[in-house]
Amino acid sequence: MPAEELKREIANGVIFWVVEEDGRLVAVMGIQDKEEVALVRHAYVTPTMQRKGVGTKLLRHVEGLTEKPTLIGTWADASWAIAFYQRNGYRVVPNQYKDALLRKYWSIPSRQVETSVVLANARWMEARQRAPADS
Numbered sequence: 001m002p003a004e005e006l007k008r009e010i011a012n013g014v015i016f017w018v019v020e021e022d023g024r025l026v027a028v029m030g031i032q033d034k035e036e037v038a039l040v041r042h043a044y045v046t047p048t049m050q051r052k053g054v055g056t057k058l059l060r061h062v063e064g065l066t067e068k069p070t071l072i073g074t075w076a077d078a079s080w081a082i083a084f085y086q087r088n089g090y091r092v093v094p095n096q097y098k099d100a101l102l103r104k105y106w107s108i109p110s111r112q113v114e115t116s117v118v119l120a121n122a123r124w125m126e127a128r129q130r131a132p133a134d135s
């Protein structure tokens with residue numbers, strides 16, 4: 001991510017957490033408070049450290065910082081990322097809610113809305129079930 005974008009994301013309220021090993025940055029993940037939900041943003045583990053539990057540890061950490069329902073947006077084609085979040089208790093949000101969520105909480109172009117999915121944790125799914133049918 002270019003430095004300017006990083007600055008902008010921090011200014012927009014994304015709080016980044018990192019994992020270091022021997023002083024080297026090996027993973028990053030952000031959490032952003034957005035009204036009634038929190039978004040997990042910019043998850044990245046360096047390739048040589050992937051599939052060793054680092055992403056799961058960092059996800060548990062950032063999730064633990066909020067009591068709000070948590071959402072994650074990623075590319076529909078990113079099967080590895082979807083598998084990662086599903087393994088960590090997230091579910092793909094039904095299509096009927098996905099576009100509205102992406103437009104409400106993310107600032108992304110229409111094309112990216114089409115090619116993205118949203119995953120939600122159990123807290124969001126429970127809140128959704130309690131909400132009136134038309135909301």
Ligand SMILES: CC(C)(COP(=O)(O)OP(=O)(O)OC[C@H]1O[C@@H](n2cnc3c(N)ncnc32)[C@H](O)[C@@H]1OP(=O)(O)O)[C@@H](O)C(=O)NCCC(=O)NCCS
Pocket residue numbers: 042043044045046049050051052053054055056057073074078079080081083084085087
């Ligand atoms: C997605 C990501 C953050 C996961 O972090 P990680 O440290 O590799 O994940 P963990 O080791 O905690 O969990 C591993 C599980 O995630 C999924 N997973 C991770 N990488 C995968 C891959 N390349 N292919 C398929 N599944 C993968 C699997 O379910 C895997 O379990 P398994 O190894 O038993 O099959 C990391 O792979 C990454 O940075 N990928 C590139 C950037 C990216 O796609 N970020 C997500 C954008 S929202």
